[in-house]
Amino acid sequence: MIPEGTRYYLPPEARLRRELAGRLTELFHTWGYELVELPALELYDPHHVLAERSFKLVDKTGDVLALRSDFTSALANMTLAFPPERYPLRMQYAGQVWLREADAELGRVREYTQFGIELIGVSSPRADAEILELAWEALRALGFAEARIEVGLPSLVRDLLQSTGLSGAQIETLRQAIHHKNIPELSSLLEAYRVSENLAPTILALPDLYGGREVLQKARELSLTDKATADLDWLEATLSLLPDVPLLLDLGRARRLDYYTGINFQAYTQDFGLPLLGGGRYDGTLLPQACGFTVGLERVMEALRLPSEAGVPDVLALDRQMAHRLRAEGKRVELAWTDDLTALRHYARERGIPFIALEGRLEEA
Amino acid sequence: MIRGKYALTLALPKGRNLKDGYAALQRAALEAWHAEGLELPPFGAERALIHGEEGRVAILELRNADVPLYVDLGIADAGVVGKDVLLESGRDVYEPVDLRTGYCRLSLIRHPDNTGPIRRVATKYPNFTARVFRERGLVADIIELAGNVELAALTGLADAIVDLVSTGATIRANGLVEVEVLAHSTTRFIVNRQALKLKSDLLRPLIERLRQQSQALAEG
Numbered sequence: 001m002i003p004e005g006t007r008y009y010l011p012p013e014a015r016l017r018r019e020l021a022g023r024l025t026e027l028f029h030t031w032g033y034e035l036v037e038l039p040a041l042e043l044y045d046p047h048h049v050l051a052e053r054s055f056k057l058v059d060k061t062g063d064v065l066a067l068r069s070d071f072t073s074a075l076a077n078m079t080l081a082f083p084p085e086r087y088p089l090r091m092q093y094a095g096q097v098w099l100r101e102a103d104a105e106l107g108r109v110r111e112y113t114q115f116g117i118e119l120i121g122v123s124s125p126r127a128d129a130e131i132l133e134l135a136w137e138a139l140r141a142l143g144f145a146e147a148r149i150e151v152g153l154p155s156l157v158r159d160l161l162q163s164t165g166l167s168g169a170q171i172e173t174l175r176q177a178i179h180h181k182n183i184p185e186l187s188s189l190l191e192a193y194r195v196s197e198n199l200a201p202t203i204l205a206l207p208d209l210y211g212g213r214e215v216l217q218k219a220r221e222l223s224l225t226d227k228a229t230a231d232l233d234w235l236e237a238t239l240s241l242l243p244d245v246p247l248l249l250d251l252g253r254a255r256r257l258d259y260y261t262g263i264n265f266q267a268y269t270q271d272f273g274l275p276l277l278g279g280g281r282y283d284g285t286l287l288p289q290a291c292g293f294t295v296g297l298e299r300v301m302e303a304l305r306l307p308s309e310a311g312v313p314d315v316l317a318l319d320r321q322m323a324h325r326l327r328a329e330g331k332r333v334e335l336a337w338t339d340d341l342t343a344l345r346h347y348a349r350e351r352g353i354p355f356i357a358l359e360g361r362l363e364e365a
Numbered sequence: 366m367i368r369g370k371y372a373l374t375l376a377l378p379k380g381r382n383l384k385d386g387y388a389a390l391q392r393a394a395l396e397a398w399h400a401e402g403l404e405l406p407p408f409g410a411e412r413a414l415i416h417g418e419e420g421r422v423a424i425l426e427l428r429n430a431d432v433p434l435y436v437d438l439g440i441a442d443a444g445v446v447g448k449d450v451l452l453e454s455g456r457d458v459y460e461p462v463d464l465r466t467g468y469c470r471l472s473l474i475r476h477p478d479n480t481g482p483i484r485r486v487a488t489k490y491p492n493f494t495a496r497v498f499r500e501r502g503l504v505a506d507i508i509e510l511a512g513n514v515e516l517a518a519l520t521g522l523a524d525a526i527v528d529l530v531s532t533g534a535t536i537r538a539n540g541l542v543e544v545e546v547l548a549h550s551t552t553r554f555i556v557n558r559q560a561l562k563l564k565s566d567l568l569r570p571l572i573e574r575l576r577q578q579s580q581a582l583a584e585g
Binding site: 150185269270305 | 368369439440442457458459460461462556557558559560562563565576579
């Protein structure tokens, strides 16, 4: 028995996971992101974004510990504890996180494997463009050449909602309607809350502002506050740095407005209903300036739909010298455990190993 | 596995919303997908669980409560479902059109003899009920029933129930009282977050048409 929400990774899945992990680590490395390792055990912090949902343990001192539930905050804490000599700081991480309650999106899994990067200490359209391009490269390295990254601008939604002057609860109700693209409800809420004639049509237009880069132009035609215009300028500057990256826009993205302070994004692939990666800019929430993204390995594996059968070795070898030579040629060679040729042939045939290496020659099994 | 097999997969609920939902979608699809040469598959009495031909539009006939789940997890690209079911499911899907059919309400219902504070409430909508009670700072045991919820109020299993009401005839016939309407419900068109973006050439015009139809219904 293993705990609910955990699982065994058997061949060939475990090997493929390692291989994909290797590709990402290497890619991030070539972009200058340094690998760091962080403890899986953390001191429990009631202000942590996922405090309620993390696994807790009791230390020998009686202090409460938590299993790591999020890399971004763990990295932020590390950066605060060991301030770097200079910025920008580029870091990558890989490892597991645990959540006590399964996330509805991820099914029953409670142990996840995440890969990601953080670009810390700078805040500019250039920095945003860097992580978007790297996210795109990561998708291609994983084999999702058809995937699309969708960029939202939570800062725009937040600035528009805040300029209505409504209460926090009312803004939250509006945010939910925008998040669900629930136009009929949004329309009646704007009326009920008596949002000004300047702002109401702009807010009502947000949910339908999705599509390609033309969306930006459509947004410009709306009546905007100065802050909102500045948000759009930033996004436009970011996009103009990435003319060759296929991006989608959705200016109605209104997830976690208190967390994201600039862009946020997710990547989708055809005929797979869940996002492959996600990230954005969160200046001032954990660190003064930071952005990054996370790739969920379990999600990627599910979307790739890889072969379910483990590979078979090429040769079963009785001859150890020959086994060395064949491996050097890139063959996959298993050693024989016995001299009993009948038993070996039987085993090779059953497993589908085509050749037996015997006294300096290859025989068909 | 049906991934990639159909141009678009739609989830429709069995029961009260099936006919209206299908009719609304069929009408909207006729104009929205004229250029693509696509239409809703015929929906006969055959026993198939998936209706439609490969490479075209497919319809999944589901239990009401399963529609948000299929859409949220992206097995279906879009679907039709009552707001009551959506409120209960808490699923994170787009909800771009109110089809304005299938009107009903989720109400708090009690036996007239029961006037004290609510200690135990029976319902088919436990998540929704828990949320409403929590928001009001009320503490009550919530019991989930599979059906005939009125019976819980009549027999004293619970001292209140939260249930779907359309005309209120059943409630009155059993001598129960609709104390308060907690939420209004109509049929909604819901869309998966990824599908709206990746299949927007099919979904965007469909949503546009559905909105026009719904507007006409409101003005009609």
